[in-house]
Amino acid sequence: MKKMALTMLMGGSLAAQAADNLKFHGTLISPPNCTINNDQTIDVKFGNLLINKIDGTRYAQNVPYEITCDSTVRDETMAMTLTLSGSVSDFNPAAVNTSVAGLGIELRQNDQPFTLGSTITVNEQSIPVLKAIPVKKSGASLKEGGFDATATLQVDYQ
Numbered sequence: 001m002k003k004m005a006l007t008m009l010m011g012g013s014l015a016a017q018a019a020d021n022l023k024f025h026g027t028l029i030s031p032p033n034c035t036i037n038n039d040q041t042i043d044v045k046f047g048n049l050l051i052n053k054i055d056g057t058r059y060a061q062n063v064p065y066e067i068t069c070d071s072t073v074r075d076e077t078m079a080m081t082l083t084l085s086g087s088v089s090d091f092n093p094a095a096v097n098t099s100v101a102g103l104g105i106e107l108r109q110n111d112q113p114f115t116l117g118s119t120i121t122v123n124e125q126s127i128p129v130l131k132a133i134p135v136k137k138s139g140a141s142l143k144e145g146g147f148d149a150t151a152t153l154q155v156d157y158q
Contacts, residue, residue, distance in 0.1 A: 031078060031157040032069035034124075042153070044105075044132045051144065054136045056106065063107070063130040067122075067155055078157055082128075083119045086151030091137040098149040102140025105149045106133045116151070 036042070044061050053059075067080075084107055089095040094113030095104030107114040108131045114120065122128055130153075136142060 032071040034069040060133045100147040102137040
């Protein structure tokens with residue numbers, strides 16, 4: 001019986017065990033701080049527009065802007081986005097209200113309306129061309145005189 005107990009004790013100590021350490025590492029980064037046009041107002045000048053020629057295609061102007069970021073460190077799972085906000089016209093969800101009733105300024109990206117409140121994903125190396133185009137409410141009789149409109153273009157990296 002003593003031999004059996006000794007054999008059982010020895011058999012239990014012959015079991016193989018292995019242990020390995022785990023090491024965890026990484027780098028914490030903050031998203032880059034990006035700005036549009038160095039935080040300066042983007043001014044799009046239309047000049048003189050003939051009231052009866054405003055048709056949603058004429059008088060298109062490129063929106064001159066650039067995006068700069070304070071860091072080149074990126075997380076591939078994050079995306080850069082642009083969001084357009086402003087006072088939406090009552091006749092076109094992609095047009096900003098102007099100071100003249102029945103007149104709006106529509107922004108387009110790749111010839112598609114950039115609807116206010118929407119977000120588009122952009123490539124930082126090749127930012128999209130944005131165009132501003134005067135649009136008129138159907139049946140509106142525009143009054144002669146100056147006009148202005150404002151909107152906000154915001155860049156996010158998330």
